[in-house]
């Protein structure tokens with residue numbers, strides 16, 4: 001599959017996506033969701049909607065290349081990097097786990113300047129995370145936001161252990177776990193352990209999404225379709241990212 005040309009991805013920096021930036025200058029910074037419809041049909045209409053659809057397509061196509069062991073490693077050359085020295089214009093913001101087995105640029109076959117990434121164990125919504133996401137929305141205007149969880153997440157597993165009364169983590173890890181457990185309360189704790197952890201990983205992604213969407217700015221953006229928020233779960237075995245469709 002062919003990636004967008006450099007011209008489409010990164011116009012000359014001094015005039016990059018001028019209309020979007022001018023519009024955003026007066027808009028309230030934020031993110032929002034329009035993901036359900038965007039995942040199932042081509043976006044038409046505003047430039048922002050097209051940017052959202054394009055961003056989603058780039059992530060999906062990049063992950064397909066990764067799964068097929070067909071990485072292109074684009075956007076890593078010295079010439080490309082020289083175009084990024086004065087500004088960045090990533091097309092998506094990702095909240096991911098710190099897990100060494102889930103490097104987002106490789107998982108989605110993207111390069112320098114493509115993704116604005118926040119990595120924190122358990123892809124949790126801590127205050128610092130909100131600040132980084134707000135920065136991406138307010139200053140970088142990325143059209144797509146994604147929360148990416150992964151199979152076998154240690155932080156989520158620790159939260160499951162805590163819910164089962166088997167927690168024995170040091171203080172700071174315990175604090176982290178406390179931020180995950182509220183999103184797991186609907187789970188059937190009596191199900192087989194592996195199924196429970198798998199369900200907890202997805203529930204934790206949705207929990208982070210719900211916390212983002214609790215922000216008034218996000219709700220405004222949802223109405224105005226200025227950005228989209230999606231979730232995903234990465235499979236350690238296959239490398240496939242399952243995009244959460246609803």
Ligand SMILES: [Zn+2]
Pocket residue numbers: 097098099121122123150152153154155156
């Ligand atoms: Zn993890």
